[in-house]
């Protein structure tokens with residue numbers, strides 16, 4: 324396998340049998356994600372984005388096909404290995420931040436890194452996401468954008484191979500959303516982290532190094548963007 328490839332999906336399908344009807348949430352998906360790339364997966368509701376993210380993140384298995392992370396076939400993993408895969412290799416960022424309300428920002432990040440082998444320095448990462456002076460505050464004392472920064476710090480501090488973000492700006496107002504996208508781009512560059520964002524928000528695609536469009540479970544377009552724009556220039 325090309326050593327620049329971080330993840331590879333080969334002919335991945337996910338079928339659901341609903342009585343007489345078979346729903347293909349993913350259909351013959353072939354995909355390469357290269358190391359250090361900033362990838363945006365775009366598609367309308369129901370196009371299969373979450374299905375793909377769940378499969379790449381080791382939260383779900385395809386009905387057909389194979390998925391490789393750093394050359395290892397994760398679809399052959401048992402539950403124990405998949406748990407270790409999610410813990411070590413993937414940093415998740417979701418629309419809702421899923422923070423522990425009774426822990427401070429710093430403790431939220433610390434908790435996630437405790438079980439990881441190559442965790443980064445927590446204070447440095449909190450500084451990098453702009454929360455250096457807020458780390459002893461509790462989530463309820465912080466804005467939505469700040470809470471998403473904690474969630475990003477928590478994902479990054481694990482030092483995963485891939486940051487998987489599901490509608491990371493979905494719960495934020497426009498300006499805060501742009502700041503979060505700017506932060507994700509900075510993390511991508513500063514830590515050379517591969518980032519995949521899935522979203523239905525078309526303008527976000529303009530900041531991608533690679534843009535993947537999905538429709539009805541299929542990839543209908545997969546193209547390199549030669550001139551990704553600075554997130555601060557995105558409008559929606």
Ligand SMILES: Nc1ncnc2c1ncn2[C@@H]1O[C@H](COP(=O)(O)OP(=O)(O)OP(=O)(O)O)[C@@H](O)[C@H]1O
Pocket residue numbers: 339341346347348349366367368369370371372373374375523
């Ligand atoms: N557990 C399930 N059982 C049956 N059908 C499912 C299941 N999960 C997903 N699907 C179907 O698979 C298709 C793709 O769903 P998916 O959630 O991946 O889309 P999506 O692009 O993430 O949508 P959204 O942006 O609304 O979250 C949809 O038609 C959905 O109804």
